[in-house]
Amino acid sequence: MGIADDMRANGMRMTVQRRLVLDVLRRARHHTTAEDISRSIRASHPQIDPSTVYRNLEALERLGYVTHTHLDDRVTRWRRSDSPQHGHLVCRKCGSEEDIPMQILEPLAKRLRGEHGFRADLAHSAVVGLCRECAS
């Protein structure tokens, strides 16, 4: 069962606009912003409105096809959910970002679950701080 069928099974429709959003995300290697996606789509389909892209990212997230992460301050970054999970270190000073394996974050997740009953999604937000270069 493809994405389209899955969406229909959930009362949603597979539209040109949605297909385009998924296409852009498939081609994108890293986390992308909604604005990037919108710009990329508008290059070939100028009539497609940014608001449609924003709404579709949310819709696709509800079905679990994409997820978002808050890397640094206020920008939301999107990626397809089938790419491997990982954590993020973002340098407050130089803005560089580094991916880290989820296993480093596991002990914290386990502890939060045990002591607070909280199921942390540690891939969802980044850890802010100073990278090796900027700290020295």
Place this chain on the structure above:
Amino acid sequence: MGIADDMRANGMRMTVQRRLVLDVLRRARHHTTAEDISRSIRASHPQIDPSTVYRNLEALERLGYVTHTHLDDRVTRWRRSDSPQHGHLVCRKCGSEEDIPMQILEPLAKRLRGEHGFRADLAHSAVVGLCRECAS
């Protein structure tokens, strides 16, 4: 040496507007948004523009008097730096937030420092996930 003198020593000026921002933050028990601060100030000083509040929060942060945290998705929250540090758990579903002692986050900070040379500021961003109630 008070805040005012410290600011002057850094080539900045202590203005009515800045004093008001600090006052609001002193009275606020928890993390506050720039909009809240602005609204609160405008109640008694309607001529003070929101942009001034935004600029002053940044200026005061540069000197280390206030810090900001990104609790849930897109809102920036501010507090005075002299209030005690703590981590944050934010529920993605019900929006509730819980403060946790920094020591829970310490092991992760230590590991990121050792293995990646990264000095994490774990009070700066929240951990997103599902709270006990929403997870069950």
Place this chain on the structure above:
DNA sequence: AAGGTTATCGCAACTGTTCGCAATAGTCGG
């Protein structure tokens, strides 16, 4: 293949935040 239902769209208006600029007002030296 055609028609009805309604999820989705494009648009325009709106929110919260940032920016450029001329006017204002803290600060400092005399």
Place this chain on the structure above:
DNA sequence: CCGACTATTGCGAACAGTTGCGATAACCTT
């Protein structure tokens, strides 16, 4: 205390992102 210097302000416009709404088109049924 006064005048000069310039950081800071208020304003208006710009900005990214969101929302309401009437029009459109994807889907289902026949």
